[in-house]
Amino acid sequence: MTVLMEVNDLKVAYGKIEAVKGISFTVETGQIVCLVGTNGAGKTTTLRTLSGLIKPRGGSITFDGQPLGTVPAHKIVSLGLAHSPEGRHIFPRLTIAENLQLGAFLRKDKEGIEKDVQRAYELFPILGERRKQAAGTLSGGEQQMLAMGRALMSRPKLLMLDEPSMGLSPLMMHKIMSTIAELKAQGMTILLVEQNAQAALSLADQAHVMEIGKIVLSGTGQELLHNEDVRKAYLGED
Amino acid sequence: MHELPQQLANGLALGALYGLIAIGYTMVYGIVQLINFAHGEIFMIGGFGALTTYTALPSGTSLLVAIPLMILGGALASVAVATAAERFAYRPLRSAPRLAPLITAIGLSIALQQLVWQFYPDAKKAVTFPEFTGKAFQITDNLAIQRSDAFVLALAPLCMLALGVFVSKSRSGRAMQATAQDPDTAKLMGINTDRIIVMAFAIGAAFAAVAAVAYGVDKGQINFEMGFILGLKAFTAAVLGGIGNIYGAMVGGVVLGLAEALSIAYIEEIPGMQQLGGGAWANVWAFVLLIVVLLVRPQGLLGQRVTDRA
Ligand SMILES: Nc1ncnc2c1ncn2[C@@H]1O[C@H](COP(=O)(O)OP(=O)(O)OP(=O)(O)O)[C@@H](O)[C@H]1O
Numbered sequence: 001m002t003v004l005m006e007v008n009d010l011k012v013a014y015g016k017i018e019a020v021k022g023i024s025f026t027v028e029t030g031q032i033v034c035l036v037g038t039n040g041a042g043k044t045t046t047l048r049t050l051s052g053l054i055k056p057r058g059g060s061i062t063f064d065g066q067p068l069g070t071v072p073a074h075k076i077v078s079l080g081l082a083h084s085p086e087g088r089h090i091f092p093r094l095t096i097a098e099n100l101q102l103g104a105f106l107r108k109d110k111e112g113i114e115k116d117v118q119r120a121y122e123l124f125p126i127l128g129e130r131r132k133q134a135a136g137t138l139s140g141g142e143q144q145m146l147a148m149g150r151a152l153m154s155r156p157k158l159l160m161l162d163e164p165s166m167g168l169s170p171l172m173m174h175k176i177m178s179t180i181a182e183l184k185a186q187g188m189t190i191l192l193v194e195q196n197a198q199a200a201l202s203l204a205d206q207a208h209v210m211e212i213g214k215i216v217l218s219g220t221g222q223e224l225l226h227n228e229d230v231r232k233a234y235l236g237e238d
Numbered sequence: 239m240h241e242l243p244q245q246l247a248n249g250l251a252l253g254a255l256y257g258l259i260a261i262g263y264t265m266v267y268g269i270v271q272l273i274n275f276a277h278g279e280i281f282m283i284g285g286f287g288a289l290t291t292y293t294a295l296p297s298g299t300s301l302l303v304a305i306p307l308m309i310l311g312g313a314l315a316s317v318a319v320a321t322a323a324e325r326f327a328y329r330p331l332r333s334a335p336r337l338a339p340l341i342t343a344i345g346l347s348i349a350l351q352q353l354v355w356q357f358y359p360d361a362k363k364a365v366t367f368p369e370f371t372g373k374a375f376q377i378t379d380n381l382a383i384q385r386s387d388a389f390v391l392a393l394a395p396l397c398m399l400a401l402g403v404f405v406s407k408s409r410s411g412r413a414m415q416a417t418a419q420d421p422d423t424a425k426l427m428g429i430n431t432d433r434i435i436v437m438a439f440a441i442g443a444a445f446a447a448v449a450a451v452a453y454g455v456d457k458g459q460i461n462f463e464m465g466f467i468l469g470l471k472a473f474t475a476a477v478l479g480g481i482g483n484i485y486g487a488m489v490g491g492v493v494l495g496l497a498e499a500l501s502i503a504y505i506e507e508i509p510g511m512q513q514l515g516g517g518a519w520a521n522v523w524a525f526v527l528l529i530v531v532l533l534v535r536p537q538g539l540l541g542q543r544v545t546d547r548a
């Protein structure tokens with residue numbers, strides 16, 4: 001296994017508030033790495049820093065052999081790092097097809113893009129049926145599918161998903177989680193942030209628990225799934 | 239009422255002019271939520287750029303040849319100033335409180351007026367602009383269209399059509415829509431949003447230069463102050479049509495132009511309102527219309543409500 005991403009002592013602050021206080025982890029090719037943690041732990045901040053939307057205060061990020069810390073956000077996707085943000089953030093007044101096209105904004109291979117659009121429609125048939133519809137009119141779960149489909153359109157080496165199951169019905173959540181498993185089976189490397197620790201940990205090769213800006217526990221998905229502290233804090237057991 | 243067709247034509251031509259300028263306000267607002275109060279001066283700079291170009295042409299050049307070159311020269315000047323303003327005045331303030339760029343815009347507006355006043359030859363008073371000569375097109379007995387009006391009436395829809403196609407069909411246009419709807423996510427798609435913002439300023443400035451040439455050939459003169467009231471009217475048109483919406487800018491412009499022309503002609507015929515008609519009151523009626531429309535539709539004629547824009 002080769003290391004695709006290495007995060008070393010990453011520190012991120014909003015003004016004086018340090019939201020990420022020196023975290024380190026690696027993502028190996030083909031793995032699902034999962035970050036779990038309570039609200040405000042710094043998971044979203046971490047992902048937004050990895051994709052260049054926030055500049056880190058300290059530490060280093062290496063992706064595919066290249067340092068990222070100072071690369072502007074709009075250049076990151078072309079390196080092979082795609083980000084499906086928390087809250088979906090689809091472009092509401094563009095159609096589903098246009099949203100998917102934007103995911104491939106920097107690609108030039110028209111035929112390849114068309115093929116990948118079709119693949120997204122196969123992965124999420126509902127998107128194909130609604131392709132001409134404004135994305136803002138989709139349901140929450142459908143928007144999540146679109147956000148994932150859009151992130152895949154750049155043919156990323158690493159896919160970052162921030163709370164893909166947020167606000168979804170159990171059925172829809174199951175659908176999203178099984179899609180993530182399917183993507184992994186196809187060889188996709190995924191960095192997954194989830195509140196739904198049960199589902200996320202059962203998929204994860206590696207997992208890290210974050211609390212107020214720090215990683216407090218790391219292990220394989222199975223290890224954390226059976227860890228007593230984790231079960232108490234995140235799986236609602238006492 | 240026999241002069242109604244004529245009033246409508248006058249109103250349309252005036253409205254088309256407002257619409258062309260209003261595009262600049264609406265594009266910039268749509269993307270960075272900034273009201274570029276210096277845009278009236280960008281329009282004025284476009285006029286002086288066009289005039290400079292005209293002066294540089296061999297004397298006796300026919301207006302038909304000169305005008306495209308004047309538009310080009312005017313647009314070069316207005317685009318240069320607008321993009322420089324974006325780069326050096328507005329960009330550093332992008333994450334500052336809203337008031338900072340607004341005050342900067344007002345300062346910039348005064349500075350640009352003063353620079354032209356001070357340094358453009360003879361610009362301390364109005365300067366002569368090549369005027370469309372030749373007879374008006376007599377359409378019917380009670381409708382004659384001045385050449386300058388025909389010019390703006392032909393050019394404005396053409397510009398709008400080109401912009402509409404650009405925004406909805408081209409790759410850059412798509413990127414522009416994405417940036418307007420969600421700038422951070424646009425970056426995640428690989429869109430260089432700084433470039434898109436520059437593009438919005440540039441398009442608005444180029445449209446303002448077209449408007450300035452249309453204004454110049456109509457009035458036969460331009461001056462360093464002309465951006466103030468026209469900018470204000472165009473801004474009103476943009477808000478009236480729904481700021482952020484490019485078609486709204488043109489619709490707002492036309493509605494405003496028509497309202498002005500009709501108020502000039504007809505208000506004084508209403509019994510008891512003789513004092514409130516004529517050209518002197520046109521501006522007042524324009525703003526009354528704005529207030530009435532905003533009371534009924536705060537988002538403007540074609541605007542979405544803020545909640546729909548999330
Ligand atoms: N734009 C911001 N400005 C200031 N503080 C912020 C900003 N965004 C996040 N924070 C703060 O940074 C901390 C980490 O937030 P973050 O969104 O990264 O947490 P999270 O782990 O993703 O939480 P959640 O599970 O609720 O999504 C929080 O204390 C939050 O209040």
Ligand SMILES: [Mg+2]
Nearest residue numbers: 043044045086
């Ligand atoms: Mg979060």
